[in-house]
Amino acid sequence: MSVQVTNDAPAAAGAAEAPALEVVGLTMDLPTPNGPVRVLDDVSFSIARGRVRGLIGESGSGKSMTALSIVGLLPPGADVVSGSIRVAGTEVVGASKARLRALRGAKVGFVFQDPMTTLNPVLPIGFQIKESLRAHRISTGRAADARAIELLDMMGIPNARARLRQYPHEFSGGMRQRIVIALALACEPALILADEPTTALDVTIQSQILDLIQRLVAETDVACLWITHDLGVAASLCDDISVMYAGQVVESGPVEPIFANPRMPYTRGLMEALPRIDTERSGRLPAMPGSPPLPSSVSRIQCAFAERCAFTRRVCEERAPALTPRHGGVTAARCFATEDGGWLDGRSLSRTHS
Numbered sequence: 001m002s003v004q005v006t007n008d009a010p011a012a013a014g015a016a017e018a019p020a021l022e023v024v025g026l027t028m029d030l031p032t033p034n035g036p037v038r039v040l041d042d043v044s045f046s047i048a049r050g051r052v053r054g055l056i057g058e059s060g061s062g063k064s065m066t067a068l069s070i071v072g073l074l075p076p077g078a079d080v081v082s083g084s085i086r087v088a089g090t091e092v093v094g095a096s097k098a099r100l101r102a103l104r105g106a107k108v109g110f111v112f113q114d115p116m117t118t119l120n121p122v123l124p125i126g127f128q129i130k131e132s133l134r135a136h137r138i139s140t141g142r143a144a145d146a147r148a149i150e151l152l153d154m155m156g157i158p159n160a161r162a163r164l165r166q167y168p169h170e171f172s173g174g175m176r177q178r179i180v181i182a183l184a185l186a187c188e189p190a191l192i193l194a195d196e197p198t199t200a201l202d203v204t205i206q207s208q209i210l211d212l213i214q215r216l217v218a219e220t221d222v223a224c225l226w227i228t229h230d231l232g233v234a235a236s237l238c239d240d241i242s243v244m245y246a247g248q249v250v251e252s253g254p255v256e257p258i259f260a261n262p263r264m265p266y267t268r269g270l271m272e273a274l275p276r277i278d279t280e281r282s283g284r285l286p287a288m289p290g291s292p293p294l295p296s297s298v299s300r301i302q303c304a305f306a307e308r309c310a311f312t313r314r315v316c317e318e319r320a321p322a323l324t325p326r327h328g329g330v331t332a333a334r335c336f337a338t339e340d341g342g343w344l345d346g347r348s349l350s351r352t353h354s
Helices: 063-070 097-106 125-135 141-154 173-185 203-220 231-237 255-260 265-272 314-318
Strands: 021-030 037-047 052-056 079-087 108-111 191-195 223-228 240-245 248-254 324-326 331-333
Touching: 021 063, 037 052, 037 063, 037 223, 037 240, 037 248, 052 063, 052 203, 052 231, 063 079, 063 191, 063 223, 097 108, 108 173, 125 141, 125 173, 141 173, 173 191, 173 203, 203 223, 203 231, 223 231, 231 255, 240 255, 240 265, 248 255, 248 265
Parallel strands: 052 223, 052 240, 108 191, 191 223
Antiparallel strands: 021 037, 021 079, 240 248, 248 331, 324 331
16 A cells, blocks of 8 residues: 655644545546546645645646646546545545536636636626636626625736736737736635646746745635646745656655655656756756657556666566655655665666666
């Protein structure tokens, strides 16, 4: 049984306060012509209010499927085999369609990669923000107008009252993303799901959006699940990270100890492929061999990363490792080599794939 690594949150938050999000042992299958395929396997993590957790991994690792599961937007035929998802105390697994509709927007806000997939191009942005407030019976009339202006002011959008009458195409890409964040926060949710929201932005605007998210999390006490493949963004924004591979969380915990000394070779491989300006390394960046596996080709009776790992031994091909404690219980990793008594216990994984 894998451990669940929770947040390294301050004790002052209060032991009785439930996490904004708690995912425990989430396991899911999707139907295929050749039978069910496991796409999520024993996924566990939590996020306290006022914290940001990064969900990190390559394409196909299970990040977006995990996010869709949190709000019950599952593909047809999806089967949650086991596990629990609680958002602000509300159980999502097995919830009715009506309860899930009430959850989206009111308790969970969304920020997607392309703001134009969220914003209606033929409606003024003020109408769209106020419609969200009305849909969840938060406020109407003048109160909704005041809340919409307040949200745009929070986003740093000048002349908010006049800009409520403008359409999405009248804003730059960065401003549109700020409007989407305003929509996500409109109903004062407990949790924001942000799926690669800065990928399409230039680095200057990206930095501004990251600063905005950090400020809003601190000011509103909202929790944020930040889905990304960019470790640089995760390092600058997130308090905690969960690294996913082949539908599993393979390393999880606070950012600092994981980035200083990762205990899963996959995490180290991602880090070594990250360009840096504070080192003298020249030439090609190290690359992990192979490619991420298709869900249908993953063996659940061995380590999913065994075929790409530089440290594989026989046990890795015979048994599947559990998510077990590292760094004195502060983090956890799914690796035989770095567990207590493993052949890399206490050793650095530096330059794993050089």
